[in-house]
Amino acid sequence: MPRVTINRKEHFNAAHRLYNESWSDEKNEEVFGKCNNPNWHGHNYEMVVSLTGEPNPDTGYVYDMKKLSDLIKERVLKRFDHKNLNLDVTEFKNLNPTAENIVKVIYDILRPEIEDQYEMKITLYETERNFVEYPG
Numbered sequence: 001m002p003r004v005t006i007n008r009k010e011h012f013n014a015a016h017r018l019y020n021e022s023w024s025d026e027k028n029e030e031v032f033g034k035c036n037n038p039n040w041h042g043h044n045y046e047m048v049v050s051l052t053g054e055p056n057p058d059t060g061y062v063y064d065m066k067k068l069s070d071l072i073k074e075r076v077l078k079r080f081d082h083k084n085l086n087l088d089v090t091e092f093k094n095l096n097p098t099a100e101n102i103v104k105v106i107y108d109i110l111r112p113e114i115e116d117q118y119e120m121k122i123t124l125y126e127t128e129r130n131f132v133e134y135p136g
Helices: 025-036 065-080 099-113
Strands: 004-016 041-053 119-125 131-134
Touching (some): 004 065, 099 119
Antiparallel strands (some): 004 041
16 A cells, blocks of 8 residues: 655744853854844744554544644643743753754654654744754
């Protein structure tokens, strides 16, 4: 049977600061620019969770979208939406919350919840023009 990819799009709003504590303020400013603002800055993130698999012959579904939506809301959105990623999200206590690190954390949160028979990819839009994918 052919494999099909389904996509669920969600969004969340979060603040963060890009900062390497082992660097000087000058070096952080040079590397991260305005994203290093000590008073934080925020994004309206768009996230797409993509699952690839074979449609179930009985339902026609690759994966139940309602189940996927509920999983994303429970595991990711409750954790990230309207939060300061640096301060409120455990995974970023010692990890710089770049888009690259955020997408990997989201993947690691969801992967154990979704059966291995599905290939999974997370796409995270930090802005309309800047986005990352994992696993690329």
